[in-house]
Amino acid sequence: MNKVRIDKWLWSVRIFKSRTIATDACKGGKIKVADVSVKPSFQVSEGDVIVVKKDGFNFQFKVLVLIEKRVGAPIAVTCYEDMTTTEERNKYTAWFQNATPASEKREKGTGRPTKKERRELDTFKDVYDWE
Numbered sequence: 309m310n311k312v313r314i315d316k317w318l319w320s321v322r323i324f325k326s327r328t329i330a331t332d333a334c335k336g337g338k339i340k341v342a343d344v345s346v347k348p349s350f351q352v353s354e355g356d357v358i359v360v361k362k363d364g365f366n367f368q369f370k371v372l373v374l375i376e377k378r379v380g381a382p383i384a385v386t387c388y389e390d391m392t393t394t395e396e397r398n399k400y401t402a403w404f405q406n407a408t409p410a411s412e413k414r415e416k417g418t419g420r421p422t423k424k425e426r427r428e429l430d431t432f433k434d435v436y437d438w439e
Contacts, residue, residue, distance in 0.1 A: 311351035321384040
């Protein structure tokens with residue numbers, strides 16, 4: 309196995325929860341190899357450095373092992389080398405530790421958001437994504 313689809317690899321090593329999310333990230337220009345945005349079908353090989361923009365943070369990973377099937381977390385971390393800068397990693401850690409799960413609150417009694425309200429919230433979040 310010389311090459312693997314990048315969306316499959318990102319899902320296999322648990323960088324994304326699902327392959328669909330990995331595919332959408334590629335389509336949205338959030339995945340780069342050699343400073344070039346790649347499509348989900350891009351064939352990644354060992355030694356490639358992948359830049360992943362996720363939640364407003366830039367992560368860098370070097371491909372060490374090519375896998376197509378999703379594996380457990382202890383095995384997944386052996387398939388890549390995390391090359392993320394310490395500054396970016398510290399910023400992510402600070403954000404993760406300070407994040408409150410109930411940051412989005414609705415008035416009591418209003419119920420779940422409607423489809424229209426959900427789309428508006430998603431659009432608002434995308435516009436103010438920390439890019």
